[in-house]
Amino acid sequence: MDKNFINLLKLSKLRLLQMHYESSCGHLGSNFSCIDFLMLLHHLIMNTEDRFILSKGHSAGALYVTLWSLGKLKDSDLKTFNQDNTFFPGHPAGNKIPDLLFSTGSLGHGPSLAAGLALSAKHKKSDSQIYCLCSDGEWQEGSCWEALSFSVHHQLNNLTIIIDQNGLQCFGKTADIISCDDLTSRISSFDARVQRIDGHNCVEIIKSFRSRSSKKPNILILNTIKGKDLYFEGKIESHHLILSEEQYRAAYSRINDDGNL
Numbered sequence: 725m726d727k728n729f730i731n732l733l734k735l736s737k738l739r740l741l742q743m744h745y746e747s748s749c750g751h752l753g754s755n756f757s758c759i760d761f762l763m764l765l766h767h768l769i770m771n772t773e774d775r776f777i778l779s780k781g782h783s784a785g786a787l788y789v790t791l792w793s794l795g796k797l798k799d800s801d802l803k804t805f806n807q808d809n810t811f812f813p814g815h816p817a818g819n820k821i822p823d824l825l826f827s828t829g830s831l832g833h834g835p836s837l838a839a840g841l842a843l844s845a846k847h848k849k850s851d852s853q854i855y856c857l858c859s860d861g862e863w864q865e866g867s868c869w870e871a872l873s874f875s876v877h878h879q880l881n882n883l884t885i886i887i888d889q890n891g892l893q894c895f896g897k898t899a900d901i902i903s904c905d906d907l908t909s910r911i912s913s914f915d916a917r918v919q920r921i922d923g924h925n926c927v928e929i930i931k932s933f934r935s936r937s938s939k940k941p942n943i944l945i946l947n948t949i950k951g952k953d954l955y956f957e958g959k960i961e962s963h964h965l966i967l968s969e970e971q972y973r974a975a976y977s978r979i980n981d982d983g984n985l
Contacts, residue, residue: 779834
């Protein structure tokens with residue numbers, strides 16, 4: 725993996741941590757489970773004509789920082805994150821930023837929105853690829869399965885739905901609330917193309933996009949860790965936790981790996 729990208733990824737993680745700490749915003753765990761993927765997608769995979777939908781809207785911070793790393797947002801924009809009258813709330817609002825097509829504070833709607841964009845692109849004979857990032861908890865909702873059925877029926881091979889399977893949601897483990905452990909076989913039974921990979925392995929993620937189905941929507945399941953790279957990784961409190969100064973400094977040092985702020 726390119727050293728410059730790895731350095732940019734580390735810098736972006738530090739900026740994401742700082743942004744959440746300074747704004748007293750939770751959802752750090754959900755953001756850090758998908759930041760690796762979002763950075764790779766936007767820097768190394770997507771083309772100018774492609775479109776992205778963040779269905780798991782509570783990971784807005786990771787998307788804002790990714791756009792910042794591309795030069796599409798300013799540092800002054802990030803400083804307003806989750807503040808009054810901001811254009812950058814904790815869940816994305818899709819009417820002020822060109823790269824945010826929809827507001828996605830309510831979960832479970834992203835796959836349907838993405839399917840509509842993919843069908844439109846297909847009718848227009850566009851080369852545009854549509855990407856949609858979901859949480860695993862969203863697949864406890866019927867709307868996701870309706871969108872999957874629709875996408876398979878219309879052979880939307882220009883659609884890639886990515887599922888961040890970190891195994892935790894608001895009130896506990898997804899396996900204890902409504903199990904999503906067997907997503908691969910369930911989605912395969914709908915006749916979609918499914919891949920399951922390590923969602924924190926940059927090389928695996930890149931390889932997964934080198935082949936696409938000629939007729940089927942592509943579903944990519946990421947095995948991830950909620951709060952990856954933080955000292956509370958894999959713990960439910962990372963879903964809501966607002967960092968104290970001590971916790972922030974400890975997390976920053978772990979990512980920075982030199983102990984200095």
